[in-house]
Amino acid sequence: MINILDMDLEELKQWMKSNGESKFRAKQVFDWIYKDICEFENMNNIPQSVRGKLQTYFYIGIPRLIEEYTSKNNDTRKYLFELGDGNLIECVVMKYKHGNSICISTQVGCRMGCKFCASTIGGMIRNISPGEMLAQILKAQQLINERISNVVLMGSGEPFDNFDNVMKFLEIVNSENGLNIGQRHITISTCGIVPKIKEFADFNMQITLAISLHAPSDEIRVKSMPIANKYSIAEIIDVSKYYIDKTNRRITFEYALVKGLNDSKQDAEKLSALLKDMLCHVNLIPVNEIKENELERSSNDDVTEFKRVLEANNIQTTIRREMGLDINAACGQLRRSHIKGEELK
Structure with a gap:
């Protein structure tokens, strides 16, 4: 599977076209991702059939939080993330x-x-x-x-x-x-x-x-x-x-x-x-x-x-x-x- 975050908008448009979908769906997906919606199932203006294809070919590679530290004056936070x-x-x-x-x-x-x-x-x-x-x-x-x-x-x-x-x-x-x-x-x-x-x-x-x-x-x-x-x-x-x-x-x-x-x-x-x-x-x-x-x-x-x-x-x-x-x-x-x-x- 492909991390969809590795793709730019034009690449996702071409993928949509190659898979029989309208190019504008790519922009909808991007809008959701960059509004912090990181599950295809929650992209509710995209047809279920398209969401199914996305789930088959892609994942949204958000890392898992392992540790977090916050400075005493709360101006700095340090995160340890685990990749896929x-x-x-x-x-x-x-x-x-x-x-x-x-x-x-x-x-x-x-x-x-x-x-x-x-x-x-x-x-x-x-x-x-x-x-x-x-x-x-x-x-x-x-x-x-x-x-x-x-x-x-x-x-x-x-x-x-x-x-x-x-x-x-x-x-x-x-x-x-x-x-x-x-x-x-x-x-x-x-x-x-x-x-x-x-x-x-x-x-x-x-x-x-x-x-x-x-x-x-x-x-x-x-x-x-x-x-x-x-x-x-x-x-x-x-x-x-x-x-x-x-x-x-x-x-x-x-x-x-x-x-x-x-x-x-x-x-x-x-x-x-x-x-x-x-x-x-x-x-x-x-x-x-x-x-x-x-x-x-x-x-x-x-x-x-x-x-x-x-x-x-x-x-x-x-x-x-x-x-x-x-x-x-x-x-x-x-x-x-x-x-x-x-x-x-």
Whole structure:
């Protein structure tokens, strides 16, 4: 059977036509699905004969909730979901004044090997389909009983290592016949797969691109990010400039500050020189400490000084607002704890 969430409207129209049904039935099905009706039997304006065919060929792949954690101030909820094949993924919903944001996973596990990320421990199991990405949003909306208006592809997995499925997801989630979430309300984060950044730039979308840089030099970057062995910072800067020229969109550079590794004033000066005159923004992130590595968070004073140096060099900089810290809301931690049979603290 096929997960109907993996199909766009045109594909479902063609299926209807091939199976002797009117194409407009596809739009009716989409209307129900994106109103959180996830049983064909409950689509009461569709004839029983058509519902019977749908039940024969398709299923609506909404994941099962395994665990849920809510932060003390109720602004962050973390969910562990079980997919149809038993694999586990997680997502995080964050409540802001401007609306609800969700951070979704694009792979079960990850093969990029970044030391500061728990989702890569154990490697990658498989890619997540477009419908399984959509389903995280649909399930989360059911759980909070509110609309989600912003999507971040920054959970478990490397989006550009699952490029085709991610691009189809973007098409459906942005469609007025789908979740109708505008491109400017979507962010994709990548560790820096240079050819895919260039390919993505050529689509000339209005989606925000975030690149996990985390170091001002290759010598430092390779200590925490194996991808640095394949693509140099020089290559990342070159493709970033290509992206900016192609889309006229500002790039966000994610920079996880690790005590004694990349958080010195000299590192900030080097980063400033690297990003000089670029249409970019730096998001500083005090690293999330995880049991499986020795990385320590930078002190608040060092984070503040790092920001001061960047801003003195005219680099727009923010320190990421930490949400859900009390429930370990960083990607990979809940899935990892569940697999090991540990309580998430």
